[in-house]
Amino acid sequence: MDNQQETHVMSRLHDIEKFMDEQVGIEESFDVGFRQFPILGRKLNMYYVTGLVDTDYVIELMKELMEWEAEQPRTRKVFEGIYEHLVHQQVEIVESMEECITQLLSGLAVIFVEGEKKAFIIDVRSYPGRSPEEPDTEKVVRGSRDGYTENIIENTALTRRRIRDGRLRHEIIKSGTRSKTDICISYLKDVADPGLVKLVKEEVKNIEIDGLSMADKTVEEYIVKQGFNPFPLVRYTERPDVAASHLFEGHVLIMVDTTPSMIITPTTFFHHVQHAEEYRQSPVVGTFIRWIRFIGMFASVFLLPFWLLMVMEPSLLPEPLAFIGPNEESSIPVVIQILIADIGIEFLRIAAIHTPTPLSTAMGLIAAVLIGQIAIDVGMFVPEVILYVAVAAIGTFATPSYELSVANKISRILLLLLTAFFGVKGFTIGFTIYILALARTKSLNTPYFWPFLPFNMKAMMQILFRLSVPLAKVRPSIVHPQNNHRQP
């Protein structure tokens, strides 16, 4: 796949046929179609990919040309004549064979005319795909129900529907030497930090790979250097309203063709704890939901290690809380019980992802009733273990970002082990390392734990309290907006 050398469109159709056969394998691949028909004494070769073109349009185009041929007009300007009779708003004339092939495989129809060193490319694409649906992971009680799809053109349209601003930019870059995936970078020209736009563009352009089959994820792994860090360094959204509100704030969005997930950059930890639902409720209710969620997330990381600590050293418990801790002895150490139960829940979660719905009820039943209850009856588990593991698990599910919830789960297990081995010291040191590790992480030059660490009062207030929209007058400083005020 050497893209450097350009081949000029040949004037002899025979050469073109040979070239196309070599490059695309017209004879071998059944999905690449080819049709030859005469026009004004010349021959015309049309190539298309059967699954990616809209048959109606192709028929329409051919009909128009054939009717023109039937009129037998007296003109010498055959090429110009054909151009005028291609009834479509997107017709392009190209001179390079390589471009013809790329466009052909993107779903456009290519027409070669005998004796001409130019070719027509007509956008008759019609990609297989679904219509916008509400994304499963970001459901709201009220509000718009549309979601991004796998089609990048539709996705830009969904964004444009919400931002009818001439300053919204959708820049497209092709990436992947074989897949030639379209990647679109969206931002508001007069708001987004030009440095960030430049950085993102460079990172995307520097992607060198044959194909981006895992689309958004592949791009993410190229632009943020994740290393051993389990925390999600970018936020995804499938909701156009969430995407639009981030664009207004000055974020840069990366859309990748074939995926409904948009990448929002730059992202901080606290972007992962927000949910569109909060903004659909009154500020007080939104704040309430958010606090409850914070408690859940905090519990998902620290509750189990903390409880384990209290079980290991009951002397730590203050008088009013002395009832905490198992009453009965079990032959298995509590930490092992917790780990087994936690891994059991993980089994369940992993299994639930790929279990078909009719079977998942049965699976839930087996997991909940049989394993949970019987493990206690047999004497494997202390009932309290089940309680705390369950609370921590629900906390995990209450985390709006799936990626973050899994990262938190890993942190919890590490913290559990540290606590089990080193007691109070393990717990406090683990806590410190957790906070410091989050604080020193950077995602596209943005401190990850902002606005808590480094601290920013105004932004932190917006995290703790869901302000009403008229009160949120300025854009968050973390994106370094060129234009700070949201209300002109």
Next chain:
Amino acid sequence: MDKTQLEQNQQEKPISILNKSLLTGFVGGMVWSIFGALSYYFNFTEVSPASFLIRSFWQTGWTSSFLGEVLGVIGVSLISIAGALVYYLALKKTNGIMPGVLYGGAVWGIIFYLLNPIFAAVPALPDMTSDTIITTICLFVLYGAFIGYSISYEYHDLNQPADGDASGK
């Protein structure tokens, strides 16, 4: 592009890094002393903010109540403003999180070792349990990182915006 950005930042300057730093000091003192009070409540440490500021000077009954702890937290928050001021004056040009961590460790050393004789309610360093020492060091390290990183980040963010863009990852 640079021009608009610089103008932008000059507009923001009047909000003043100094004030932000002092506010950070206050909030940092409050957040981490609350954690300190909690770890005292759960017996991770033998000392709480109140042991330093309240119980060392008044030994009446109320000092070990909830009120005592609240006053202790408020006291630490106020004193912490001075801590932030010191960092702002001496170390604001540093980069990253490590200077803050070291600063926190140094503050711990000053309070727990050098100033220890002042606080009657705080046992001498050799008499403390290892849990107390580790927990308090952790809290001071977090506190130091909090104010240190916040102040230096704010300083670099407002003074060298171009640097922030070009510094790479």
